[in-house]
Amino acid sequence: MDLFLQQVLNGLTLGSIYGLVALGLTLVYGILHVPNFAHGALYMVGAYVCYFTMSDLGLNYWVAIAAAAVVVAALSVICERLVFHPLRHAPPIHDKIAAIGILLFLEAVVQMYWGADFRRIASPYNQILDIGGLTLPAQRLLIIVGAFSLMGALHLYLKKTMTGATIVAMAQNREGAFLVGIDANRVAMMTFAIAGALAAVAAGLFAPINLVYPAMGHLVLLKAFVIIILGGMGSIPGAIIGGLIIGFSEALGGFYLSSTYKDVIAFVLLVVILSIKPTGLFTKGVR
Amino acid sequence: MLKLEGVDAKYDSFKALDGVSLEIDAGELVVLLGANGAGKTTLFNTISGLMKPAAGRITIDGKDVTGRKPSALVQAGVVQCPEGRKLFPGMSVLKNLRLGGYVHRRDRAGMNRTLEHILAMFPILEEKKDQPAGSLSGGQQQMVAVGRALMGRPKLLMLDEPSLGLAPLVVKQVFETVQSINAEGTTVLLAEQNAYAALKIANRAYVIENGKLVMQGDREEMLGNEAVRKAYIGA
Structure with a gap:
């Protein structure tokens, strides 16, 4: 039983990181109507900014995460202005190609400057907590608490503030949003900034129990895609719950079945769920 | 308050609006009549800034707003209630x-x-x-x-086919509402296929065909006009 609960905790850790990455992807999808393949690269850049703020500038872990969030939010907005905005009247395939271009570009730049070495961020929280017989490294607790408070904050922002509502409005009906006087550029930039910041924070939280390298975003991005397809493209609760489903199944499957196949589980789950419910789990009924 | 001079709008090479000039004074209720595909919605979207005019000039209270963004037009007091809501x-x-x-x-x-x-x-x-x-x-x-x-x-409210797909009783209610909004001082431009009901509450009307305004007149002229009766009222 303890082993099971231990895996549940691990699943929660993974799921909350996946959820954060998927949230940004799903928000941007609502605006672009195209999956942003560059999102994984933003996640990777976030981890690097975090790493170098700590190792080269010698700053505190939290400052490093904040710096990563700001830098990647800015980078994300630059991508929107320079690449996606000029393509707004082009066929959707152009956005997709451009997004892959950004992904390759960012990875190449990072590799050119910092090399392909694996790096490790040292967590300032190395304690192991003992909760009723379950061992929980403090960093994992930090990930869970941090990710869920960020999700909560995002939820409040989207539900309770007028500026947050403009993002949702734009995703639900673009023309309707224009006609009430919402400025499309402002909303697009804001959405990209939020998505970038979420990816950077996810990377910063996860990096101490993982490694930092140029291709680190690939698998996370693929899983984030699985999550938003499962949860229904553009659905926010779908991204969070989808993240948890993938996190749990990976942790439990990796433990009970085989850890070699843990990365395959997400994709098997995708095939199974889509063959039962092709629209995804949380697609909105009213359109 | 709203003035269009020689406005053209194009979808690629197709000219959806051809030299449209119209003028609406403050406080008026003006109806735009036209069949499906005549250009009513295009005209509305051009005034709202969703489409950029290919030629011509649009002014509001004398201020040039040609080619401005939809958000700027809403700020200026031009609000559209679109077809399909x-x-x-x-x-x-x-x-x-x-x-x-x-x-x-x-x-x-x-x-x-x-x-x-x-x-x-x-x-x-x-x-x-x-x-x-x-x-x-x-x-x-x-x-x-x-x-x-x-x-x-809005200073100018544009309603695009508000009665489309509604039950007759609800249609009646919509027209009453439009009339009362106008009575409270909002200028209204109303596009309708339901010509008779629309003309009954209008001050004036324009008729649009193939992207051109082909006729205009006040309520009595329009209701009495043989061509309008034949084409849009069916009696």
Whole structure:
């Protein structure tokens, strides 16, 4: 039983990181109507900014995460202005190609400057907590608490503030949003900034129990895609719950079945769920 | 207050509006008649800034607004209630209405006053205010759409086929509402296929055919005109 609960905790850790990455992807999808393949690269850049703020500038872990969030939010907005905005009247395939271009570009730049070495961020929280017989490294607790408070904050922002509502409005009906006087550029930039910041924070939280390298975003991005397809493209609760489903199944499957196949589980789950419910789990009924 | 001079609009090489000139004075209720595909919606979208005119000039109260963004036009007081409503289906009725007042978001007190006024105008919306707009009936959604447009406190309200797909009794109610909005001082431009009902409440009307304005006149002239009766009233 303890082993099971231990895996549940691990699943929660993974799921909350996946959820954060998927949230940004799903928000941007609502605006672009195209999956942003560059999102994984933003996640990777976030981890690097975090790493170098700590190792080269010698700053505190939290400052490093904040710096990563700001830098990647800015980078994300630059991508929107320079690449996606000029393509707004082009066929959707152009956005997709451009997004892959950004992904390759960012990875190449990072590799050119910092090399392909694996790096490790040292967590300032190395304690192991003992909760009723379950061992929980403090960093994992930090990930869970941090990710869920960020999700909560995002939820409040989207539900309770007028500026947050403009993002949702734009995703639900673009023309309707224009006609009430919402400025499309402002909303697009804001959405990209939020998505970038979420990816950077996810990377910063996860990096101490993982490694930092140029291709680190690939698998996370693929899983984030699985999550938003499962949860229904553009659905926010779908991204969070989808993240948890993938996190749990990976942790439990990796433990009970085989850890070699843990990365395959997400994709098997995708095939199974889509063959039962092709629209995804949380697609909105009213359109 | 609204003036169009020689406005053209194009979809690629297809000319959807051809040299449209019209003028609407403050306080008027003007009807735009035309068959499907004549260019009514294109004209509305061009005035709203959703489409950029290929030629010509659009002014509001003498100020040139040609080619401005939709958000700038809403700020200037031109609000469209579009065909097909274009609501935010997953949001509550109340939220849809509040977003209608987006350009006045800094003026909370004013927004609440307008909101109260609209809920008094459509009591059913008060009842349904926490339901998602997409779950309402067609007539109720139309009320939300009109209400959302009014939340922008328009000087000029453009209504694109507000009676489309509604039951006859609801249509009657929509026209009464339009008339009362106009009576309260809002200038209205109304596009309708339901020509007779629209002309009855109008001051003036324009007729659009193949992207050109082919006729204009006041209510009596239009109701008495043989060609208009034949084409749009069917009697």
